[in-house]
Amino acid sequence: MALGRTYSVALVGLNGYIVEVEADIGQTLPAFVILGLPDASLNEAKERIRSAAQNSGIPLSRRKITANLIPASLPKRGSGFDLAIAMAVLLAANDIRPTGRTVFIAELGLDGRLRPVRGILPAVMAAVRAGYPEVVVARANVAEAELVPGAQVRGYATLARLAFDCGADPQDLVLDFEPDTEDSGHPEPGTGPALAPDMCDVSGQAAARRALEVAAAGAHHLLLTGPPGAGKTMLAERLPGLLPDLGDTEAMEVTAIHSLCSLPSGSVQLLRRPPYENPHHTATAVAIIGGGSGLPRPGAASRAHRGVLFLDEAPEYDRGVLDALRQPLESGELVIHRSAGSAAYPARFQLVLAANPCPCGKATGKGVDCICTSIMRRRYQARMSGPLLDRVDIQLEVERVSLAGFGQPAAEEGTASIAERVRAARARQLDRLLPFGMETNAQVPGRLLRGSFRLDAPTTRILDYALERGVLTARGYDRVLRLAWTLADLSRHDVPDADDVGQALGLRQAAAVSP
């Protein structure tokens, strides 16, 4: 038989598709052709495969080799198909036994070693979902592949070892070659768990600490306005520490995205802590949203999925960049279209914005030191558009730290005990919202807030008044209700009372001082 068939996985964004690899050996002069829309790195596979097979002791056929990747119309990229093509060619030459429905995902080195590739987690997830649970990967990718429940993962260090297990003639195989495992991966420097910043470092700032706790408890978006040096960045950095650990499905989603973005690394484990993304304000829309040439890659918003996206100096961002975030804030997903295809990435992040009140940064409190004109201040504030701010539940003014609250770090409550309260509040939300298929107050749609969870009229009177006066938009009204539920969860009320609603309105409007 001069035809071999193996399987691999092509990733389009986070979605994987099973790719059937056919190899045919034709009776004509030596050549190697890969069909099925390969990109440049996949086309180079020919040379890698020839050398790898030669140096493993199982040289490829000296005839015309045609490898066809099916479906032919799906664009394929990257080096992860190397192994599947090599195995299909060896199969076509009858050098090994048929491999059945095994999926091969690895890059080949010229010396015949199997190298790890990025995106193993989503690829293996797709394979298992498509009914191909047997997977062969490079040894450095085994840990990551084994995260997928139901996957039967085999890891190999070299092509020769794999060919031997598939029944190749051991006489010529180079079996004593054992590459360094350190060499086959790209260990990321300094990925050890960094010492997370603790809330007890924040002196004073009682209101801001409270707002941060509420934001963490209900997964609400947060805007911090205040003068330079007030501790906005310090507060935002401490938010991820307050968030509870990720559940199993969430952790898989987050790990899958980070598997796509990072260099392939041997030390991949399930990410249990919410990610934290802190892009610089010169970032472009593509860097935040995702995109790039070829198939779109995830941006900072997707890397912050199930975690915190912190935009420091928010008014300094391009307005287009900020407004591009409006859609994922609503839908929790980013669908990016490019000529090479479209990709959907999840992006359910918690947005934290930090801003100075004006260009000079001193228009806080009475603002007597501020040298900005009112028009300058207004223009600065307007860089964050109304529709964006309307989606931010908590808008808080951070005051300059006063002497009274400064200098006794031990006196402040630490992250651990706040996180404990947050966890309890999240548990209450889960109990209440799980029947509706939701987890946090921030996800509850207005229909439910004003339906099943309707509060009685005396409780919401203050809101109704604000809506009537036009201080609140209809969406803003719902957002205050969500905040009120979170405040009730934190203070262990079964339903919010008028006090919770009042506090919620205060948290939303604290920064809304007219310039």
Next chain:
Amino acid sequence: MRAKDVLGRRGEDLAADYLQAHGMRIVERNWRCPEGEIDIVALDGDALVIAEVKTRKSLAFGHPFEAVGADKLARLHRLAAAWCRAQGLWMPLCRVDVIAVVDDGIGEPAVEHLKGVG
């Protein structure tokens, strides 16, 4: 005669024997014109066969077939037409074959034959 020419000559003899053993008639060998040389011209039934012979002592520097690239193939087709013109005849069936001979001078030489390439 240099060593590589001796080897090449021996390979061509082996290839000619091989073709004859497989029912072909050798018409001419080492036909030259300004454009190059045809190793073997043979007749396979009605078809004219222009055969290029590549000989190696071992596979250490690649298989003989790998030495026949696109340029050489194109030249062989041009040479086929040149031969027909020179003979003043027109063969409706004409093909280019490549024959690989691996002969280490000790064991039985291996002859491989690819028909109708390019």
